[in-house]
Structures are given as structure tokens and as C-alpha cells.
Amino acid sequence: MSLFTTTYDVIVIGGGHAGSEAAAGSANMGAKTLLITMNLQNIAQMSCNPAMGGIAKGQIVREIDALGGYSGIVTDKTAIQFKMLNKSKGPAMWSPRAQSDRMQFAETWRTMLEQTENLDFFQDSVNGLIFDGDTIIGVKTALGLEIKAKTVIVTAGTFLNGLIHIGEKTFGGGRAGEGASTGITEDLVEKGFESGRMKTGTPPRVDGRSLDYSKMTEQPGDDNPEKFSYLPTTKPLQKQRSCYLTYTSQEVHDLLKEGFDRSPMFNGRIKSTGPRYCPSIEDKINRFAEKDRHQIFVEPEGWNTVEIYVNGFSTSLPEDIQDKAIRSIAGFENVKFFRYGYAIEYDYFPPTQLTHSLETKLIKNLFFAGQINGTTGYEEAAAQGLMAGINAALKVQNRSPFILKRSEAYIGVLIDDLITKGTEEPYRMFTSRAEYRTLLRQDNADLRLTPLSFEIGLASKERMDRVIEKKEKTENLIDFIKNLSVKKEEVNPILEAKNLATVNQSLKLFKIAARPQLDFNDFRVIDKLENYIQENNIDNEIIEQVEIYLKYSGYIEKEKSNADKLNRLENVPIPYNFDYSKVKSLSFEAREKLSKIKPVTISQAGRISGVSPSDVSVLLVYMGR
CATH class of the missing domain: 2.40.30.260 (Elongation Factor Tu (Ef-tu); domain 3)
Structure with a gap:
């Protein structure tokens, strides 16, 4: 039975952080989207701690915002406290974190979703998936409704066959006061998916x-x-x-x-x-x-x-x-x-069964995001949801998938880790997981990602205009500092106040400003610099960018160079159905892992656990490189 006559471009199952960002992302990409959740009053509920961000997680929230997602805006509107963590360390480690008003957070999320064009809502439980061979074509609900869709995103959180434990008491549920979701796991396992169980918990x-x-x-x-x-x-x-x-x-x-x-x-x-x-x-x-x-x-x-x-x-x-x-x-x-x-124990599906667009390898047009992929944390879930929503919309529009590299975003690191390495325990992001963390700072997420998002039609013109202005003002101020000569009478009082060695001649401000003991604001007593700042309406965000460049430009350029070298291997593709058994020089473990994960590039193959550098060399030779 179906009361729905519309075939949706995208159906999102679940209204948690992953589902909310997925629904917003696909709808804002122009896809006709339906969000189905068991309780519309609990959209984007903070099931665990009332906070967003933290070490590495704050970088992810900034990246979601830079792409055009909602998590950063909702957090700002509902914050009751803000902290920048790790401020005593280098800028690659700075991580924003905010305590939120939990009730306002969910209410604000729902309000923003309701104001999003192309987005419909329905309260029901999805207990079955509808397939046509190896393609998903819709969902079945507990009310017996069948709703058709061109793509489906499963963001079921901890609800798939969820089981709650308190001491010796056990009862079914997705979280306190809400029932579990059944049927989806069974349909997927029947289609050949591998599933497992994970556990998470919450305090009193x-x-x-x-x-x-x-x-x-x-x-x-x-x-x-x-x-x-x-x-x-x-x-x-x-x-x-x-x-x-x-x-x-x-x-x-x-x-x-x-x-x-x-x-x-x-x-x-x-x-x-x-x-x-x-x-x-x-x-x-x-x-x-x-x-x-x-x-x-x-x-x-x-x-x-x-x-x-x-x-x-x-x-x-x-x-x-x-x-x-x-x-x-x-x-x-x-x-x-x-x-x-x-x-609470719940079902998950090892994420090596996905492509980098978060589409499943076994079933076309079916996407997974959030805890179903073995992750933990609102931020990791929201990031996956946004990327799945974008890619589901692009799939409907017959456009290429949107995939972020490890050198472009923490979100790229997160998804690549999941797809390439899998996880046997709840995965959470850390700065240590990102080999390019000097490039992937929280302060420059807009410079890195907004142009990419604007190009695919998600980030607004307002966002893009702000990024262009920020980039131009930053570059112009750096050029000004590089060319500004300052007299020893202007800088020596600044140096003496910090017990630093003085200078005996005029020199470019750039050379002095790079000293680690000095802050940018120390130099604002220099009239020419302060006048430039006032006349060009330079704000603290620009000053932060310039100061980071002055102090860390050498490290940043070195990391860019390393990323460029490794990214060359990203341009060496591997055919999807490549037969690794024919390459006898590969180790047995490498052949087994490569056949299972099916990496799409030589670079991805090299990141698979069990694939050695010599195996990568063999593949490069075999691919004619």
C-alpha cells in the first residue's frame, strides 16, 4: 500500500545528526527529499553529551559549515559556552568546542529543516527496503506504506536492533524511551552484506x-x-x-x-x-x-x-x-x-563495503552514513550525512561524486579511513589521524572547502563572496608586511618589552614578525601597520590567518609539497574489477585485502592494512608506471 504518489530523489532514513545533515544537503542540492524518522520531536537530538566540537571534532564542524551544512550555525545559535581547546599548542591543534542548550539545539535544527526547500517529512519506522535486483528503489514502513525513491540514505544511528543494558536488565530500544528499529539489517544481510555489533554508553x-x-x-x-x-x-x-x-x-x-x-x-x-x-x-x-x-x-x-x-x-x-x-x-x-x-548495543555494517561517495558496493543508489558505518560522535555522523546527501543528489543528477582527499579535509581522512581500513571498534576522529593537519586547520576550512562546495552548487554565493574577500585581504596584508620597512626606533621598544635581542638597522617587518615569541598585536603600535588595518577594515579573522602564515609558512609549504607528491598516486587508477590473483608478485595477504576492498587508486591501495610498499611497487609496475 502507498499513500505517497511521489517518487523521491532521496529518502533519508533517520533524523539524527547524520540524517539531518543528509536531508539538508540533498535538498539544498535541488533533490526532492523525504526525511523519515520515528519521532519528529527528536530530530537532531543530542542523545549523549550536550556539546559539539572538541579535539579534531571541532575542525569537522567548521568543515561542515564551510561546505554549507547546518551544524555550525545551529551550534552557534544554541551555545551556552565556547572554548578553543589546545590554544597553548600550534594552530594545527586548535580545536573549537561549544556546550549547547540541548532542547534549543533540536528545536533549531527542526526549524531550519522546515525552512529548507525540497524537503518533506514523515513520522514512521522503516522496517524494510525495496530492491529491483541490485538497485534500491524504495522503502517499506511499519504502517505498511511503500515509498519509492531514486536513492536511499540509511542513517539509523543506534536503532538497528538496538538493545539497552542497565545492570542485569535488558530491553529493546534505540535510546532511552524510544523503540529499536527492525527489518533493515535483515534485508541487507539477505542481499549479502556483512554486519556486526557495536556498543556505546551514556552517563546518568x-x-x-x-x-x-x-x-x-x-x-x-x-x-x-x-x-x-x-x-x-x-x-x-x-x-x-x-x-x-x-x-x-x-x-x-x-x-x-x-x-x-x-x-x-x-x-x-x-x-x-x-x-x-x-x-x-x-x-x-x-x-x-x-x-x-x-x-x-x-x-x-x-x-x-x-x-x-x-x-x-x-x-x-x-x-x-x-x-x-x-x-x-x-x-x-x-x-x-x-x-x-x-x-546500548546496535548493528553496524563494516564500512569497507562502501565506496568513497558512501554508496554501497553491493546495491546501487543505497548510501550509509553515521553509526551504521561504525563511527561514534555527532560530528563524525553529521559529516558523513552531509557527504552522503550531496552524493545521493549528484547521483540522481547524473553528475560525478563529490569526494574529498585526505589533504583537503578531516572529512576526507574520516571517510578514507573507514572505506580503506574499516573499523572493528567505534571510530572517532583525532588530529593524529590526519597526516596533513597543518593544512587542515579549523581557521581555514572555508578557504579549503567553500570553493569546492560552491562549484557543485551547495555553498551559497554569500559564503563564496566572504571567502574571496578573506583570501584577498589576507594576501594583501601579507604583501604589505613583506614590503613594509620599519626603523629600529619603531621595533626595538617592542623587542625590549619581551626581553628579545634588538636590531641595529631598519629592516622589513616580515623578518621580525616571524619570531615565535611575538604576537601580531605587538606590532600594532607601528603607525603604518595600524593605519593599513583600519583603512582596509581588517578583522581578527584576517589577522589570525596572517599571523599563522608569518609563523608557520615554512611548515605549511613543506606539508603542501608532501601532499602533492602523494596525491600523484591518487591519479593512478585501478580498474574496479581488476583481478589481483593474476599478479603473482603480490603477497597473499595483499591479494586478499585488495580483492575485498577494491581500491580505486594506487594511493588508496597503499593505505590498506596488509599492503606493503613492495606490493605498491608491484602494482605501479603492472599499471605501467
């Missing part, structure tokens, strides 16, 4: 009125907060809410251990793999037994709510153990619970 939520903050360390936001979006849709925060820091203790650990025999993690009921870099509290004290305390971050869930997210206390231990242990944490002695922590 408590009543902030019951906490004693005097026993904790206050964690305020930045004095001069920035924002995520490159567009002037909002201003930086004028006021902020503080977070707080406290610690577990040996007493807390001992109380937690009392519940280990009833822990689903330790008694064998949970057999799937959880996130190594965001372990549960019971996993922490088990794996790091030598540590007598762990950090607990006390994070408010919004401006007007008293609900608190207990970051660092993710757990699936029985509720009585959670209750006893948390009361032994400083400041939590009289705590009142809103809800207990829990673990």
Missing part, C-alpha cells in the same frame, strides 16, 4: 539543584569566545554558563567494583566492542587500575534547565551501584537522579 543525568558546586573547580568559557560558523548568522556569546570539574576516588572505585558481577560488560551479556577512547567508568577503573581517580565534568544541559550531564561517568552498572558510587564523588553527596546511565 542528575538534578543540578542537588549538587554542591563549592566542592568542584569551575570551568568557565573563553574570555573572548569565537563561534563555529563562518557566516554572520549569530554574534559570539555575550554571556556563558560554566561547567565544573570534580574527581572520582578510590572509595568510588571500590563501590563500583561491588557491581562488577552484575555488569553486562563483565558477565558476558555484552559481547560487542565499545569506544576505546570514551570508555565507561567501570572499564576505566578496570583497565587503569593504577589510577586512584578520574575526571568528572559537570555539564549543564541548557540555559534554563537544571538537568546536568555527568561527563566521564558513562556506565551500564545496576542502578543501585550507580546511586551509591556517584554519591561518593565530591559535590554529589545529595544527588538526585533524573535518569540512570546505560549501555
